[in-house]
Amino acid sequence: MANGEREAGAVPLPAPGGAEHPTPGGDAPAGGFVQLLTPDGERVDSVTTADGMTYSVDFTDEEYRKLYADLVTVRRLDAEATALQRQGELGIWASLLGQEAAQVGSGHALRKQDMAFPTYREHGVLYTRGIDPIMPFGLFRGVDQGGWDPNEYKFNTYTIVIGSQTLHATGYAMGITMDGKTGSPDGEAVIAYFGDGATSQGDVNEAFVWSGVFNAPIVFFCQNNQYAISEPLERQTRIPLYRRAAGYGFPGIRIDGNDVLATYAVTRAALDQARNGQGPSLIEAYTYRMGAHTSSDDPTRYRIASEVESWKAKDPIARVKAFLAKQQIADDTFFAEIDESAKKLALDLRERVLAMPDPQPVTMFDNVYPHGSPEVDGQRAEFERYHASFEGSDH
Template sequence: MAKGDLETVGADAPAGGYVQLLTPDGDRVERVTGPDGTEYSVDFTDAEYRTLYRDLVTVRRLDAEATALQRQGELGIWASLLGQEAAQVGAGRAMRPQDMAFPTYREHGVLYTRGIDPIMPFGLFRGVNQGGWDPQEYKFNQYTIVIGAQTLHATGYAMGITMDGKTGSADGEAVIAFFGDGATSQGDVNEAFVWSGVYHAPIVFFCQNNQYAISEPLERQTRIPLYRRSSGFGFPGVRVDGNDVLATFAVTRAALDNARQGQGPTLIEAYTYRMGAHTSSDDPTRYRIASEVESWKVKDPISRLKAFLEKQQVGDAAFFAEVDEQAKAEAIALRERVLELQDPDPVTMFDHVYPHGSPEVDAQREAFQRYQATFEGSAH
């Protein structure tokens, strides 16, 4: 066992171990001590356990609806979170209201657990707007398509709140930046590590290692487990079972608390698996073997929590059925609202080029309006 490794928890842990508080069979591990002595555990009420279950089921159901909408021609593209629900719900629920999130384009589960209307990113995927919203209003930055770019934005933001004096107490602010295993090979992410390490920025780097960067497997990204990358940048790293919502919650909460109290950054590697395609334009059967996918099915984040709730008699058949019904109702409502998202007037594309307009853009807008007027049909 290498220095800094966790004692392997569960038969399914990768070499080096990870923090796991709920086994794939739904058995609780009371507490796990990390390599630096941090103790990870959770103490949820029955109602909180049920909320986590509801979150997981709902975000999966909404995601399935979005996938169907893409196949039906109603979305241009969709990036499914299937398989990564626990990592996202655990991280999202660990955040406090004052914490700021910097997502990729796949963080639908984090978005949902922040209490944000799930319709918000659909304008982007339907191609009817640019995916713009007020990051400060939601404490949730815009979906970032450029791989890893948001880690630098997050680092800058984290350095900023330090300068504003908003960290250094138990109620301070913290920042969490989401990215995937592929992004760890990006220059931006490594630069973000350097700056955060050197400036002791109040940030949590939350890497969802879903094993594939589109088609590139993890072994083409790294020779060492990703969570150990941080040691070279001078801050701690920890690996958590990303299919275990309890462990993900515990580890993220501890890392965010460290950040808000001025203890600097942490890298979290949430070890998980993308059960579906990278996006709706991708066909994973061309680069993954079926038996590998099968082997991850038994680690499903929802079935293990369900098994736990059943064993603890926290949830019964009526509860599970009610959650499914409620998730389905939310999905159908979401579908109907997505179908109502109208195409924008093409001329509005000139509206957000400069905050106060410009003569050059105004001239282009007028020329474009004249051109549009030469066509038959509706106003635009």
């Protein structure tokens, strides 16, 4: 489990002449990051950062196997979704390929009472919250607007508008404080997910301001996958993203986003600090989007194949598999069983997606307002007249 404490309001500063966030591997960016599992599958017992925080995990063998199973499963489901979109069964899909560790690790770090605010790519976090993986497919197929209850699962609906969920999360976190639900180990905390591109949005920076001023119990979790939609990181910022937190008065830390163990340890610690009244923090998960931004994107237009290949060597699933094998925690039979289980779940998901009913176009007006609206009623009537004008036509 993650451990270590910091004084409320303290902002970690770079170590003089050394790495801010040390890592034992040679794959870290300038300035380093927190890493507990190397790309070769070697475990690091603990990492202590320049601000005195120590991060480690203490999992049972079964918990390690569970992490691996979740990583494999969410990747397989994601691959099935991409195939469905290419076959015309989904309007669009935002793949998480390459970001499984950042999502599964942080998702498991959440406690039951914590609330998550996702973008449109957090399929792995959704899975760890116990939500039926079919749920996002209604949204991307145009059948509904997301079918799960955010209050039941403590996982908000997907947000398409870039960065706006950080403001929603900040308001929710401020409400937790006003309701007296912080200040103890059993308190509540909030996590807000967004990408490196979203850090250029005003909404995200406003969320930072409000959270810092009101000491909101929130963890901002940035999945830095290097390219936003199509712009490289150097066009988004002149400093590492986690260092922006200092300007807003709260701590920032960078982790190896392809390391599920470091992701879990740092996120669990940050959430626990938030629920205990120590305010917000920013985690930059340094990872890589292996596929396209969405199924409408062509990444070959803005990045080279050799770069993608270099990141394949840092694959988040391969390193866990290597670790499990080296430590004799799992064998070939286990790995084959997980692959088969994930395959069956994906095939079941495909059948359920194809069985979804096609909604009537007019139903788009049904849930705009809970008690109706004369303006929306007028728009519905106009839409129905327009469609009726084609009756009996060959077009």
